[in-house]
Amino acid sequence: MIAPVTRRSIRALCFLFCLACPSPLLLQSQTATSTTDSSLLPDPKPPDAPATWKRFVGIYEYSNNGNSKTRVIILERNQLPYMHYPAKPDEEIYFDPKLKLISVPNPVKGSWTYSIEEETGHAPYFVYLTESFVRTDPGANPTNYFHIKPLSPINELRNAALAAQPPAEQGPFRKPDLVELTPLDPAIHLDIRYAQSNNFLSTPIYSQSRAFLQRPAAEALLRVLRKLQPLGYGLLIHDAYRPWYVTKIFWDATPPVDHIFVADPQKGSRHNRGCAVDLTLYELATGKPVEMTGMYDEMSPRSFPDFPGGTSLQRWHRDLLRRAMESEGFTVNDEEWWHFDYKDWKHYPILNVPFEKLGIAGVAAN
DSSP states (O other), X not given: OOOOOOXXXXXXXXXXXXXXOOXXXXXXXXXXXXXXXXXXXXXXXXXXXXXXXXXXXXXXXXEETTEEEEEEEEEEETTEEEEEOSSSOOEEOEEETTTTEEXXXXXXXXXXXXXXXXXXXXXXXXXETTEEXXXXXXOSOTTSOOOOOOSSOHHHHHHHHHHSOOOOOXXXXXXXXXXXXXXXXTTEEEOOGGGSSOSTTSSOOOSSOOOEEEHHHXXXXXXXXXXXXXXXXXXXXEEOOOOHHHHHHHHHHSOGGGGGGSOOTTTOOTTTTTOEEEEEEEETTTOOBOOOSSOTTOOSGGGSTTOOOBOHHHHHHHHHHHHHHHTTTEEEOSSOTTEEEETTGGGSOOOOOOGGGBOGGGOBOO
C-alpha cells in the first residue's frame, strides 16, 4: 500500500490509455541482457535459525501485574537468541524447549526464568507469577494474515469510492503506458492478495488477479529479475498499479491509528500512478516464497525496512530484495519492506481505470 502525490480527470486518462503502446515482447528483449551483480549480496547468506526456538522470534510486550509495559523484540543472530530493548544493548537469552523455559538476564536478579506457554490457536507467551511477555505480532504462519475490522461494510465503501473522483492535479504528465507484468517473464509470479480474501480487509477488492506498471518501471523490474535469477530467486508480485477508487476504500476502511500504512486518497498513491510495486522473493528451485521479517500488509513494526528483529536469514532476504530494487531506480517505502516506488513516479498522473478496462499487456479497452 501507501504513498502520496497529485491530480486529474478520468475521461482524459482513459483517452490517453487508449493510445497504442509497443509490444511487451520488445520490452522483454530490451532488458534480457542484464546480469547479476555480486554487490547485491548483503553478506554471505546465513543459515536459518534453530528450529527448536525459531517460532519464538517476534515482538512481545513485557508487563508486571499489568504495569510497566515495555515492548521488546526477540531476534536471532549468529544462531543465538537475543532480547532487543528500546534503549539498551541486546542481551543473549536462553531457551530450553524440553523444559519449556526461557531465561532472561536481569540486572538485579542476574537471570530470571519464565515458563513458555503455548496454546493451540494462540501466540506463545512467557510467564512467571505476575510478570509476562505476551506476543503482539501476527506470528510467522502465513495463514494468520494480518487483518483489521473495516470501519464500514466494504460494499458501502466500494460504492462510495466508485462514485467519487480523484483529486484534480496540474500537469504536464507523460502519457500513461501500463504494461502487464506476467507476460514479460515466466519467473514473475503473482499472488495478488486484493483479489483474494487473505488480505488486511479479509475480502476481495479486485475482480482480477493482474499486475501492471508504467513501461519504464516494468523494464527496470525485469532488470531486477535478471540480477536475482542467477542467485536462485524470482519475483512474487502482490500488487502494482492500483486504481484510485481502491486507495479510497483502503483509507476509509482503516482506523486512523493505522493510516501510516495506507495512502491518503486526497493526495493519491504512487500505486495509482503505476509506479509502485508490492513484492517479495521466491525460490526458483521450490517456487516457495522466502520468509521475511514480517508478513505482507502487516500493520506492525515488523513491516519497517529497518526493523531489527526477525532471523538473520529473514533480514538477509529483505536486504537482498532492497539492494536489487534500489540498483534499478526503485526506493523502498519507509513503513513497508515490500513496497517500492519507481524514480519517475512524479511524471505520471493519478489513474482510476479498473482492471476490467485494461486489455492484454495494458492497452486500455475503449
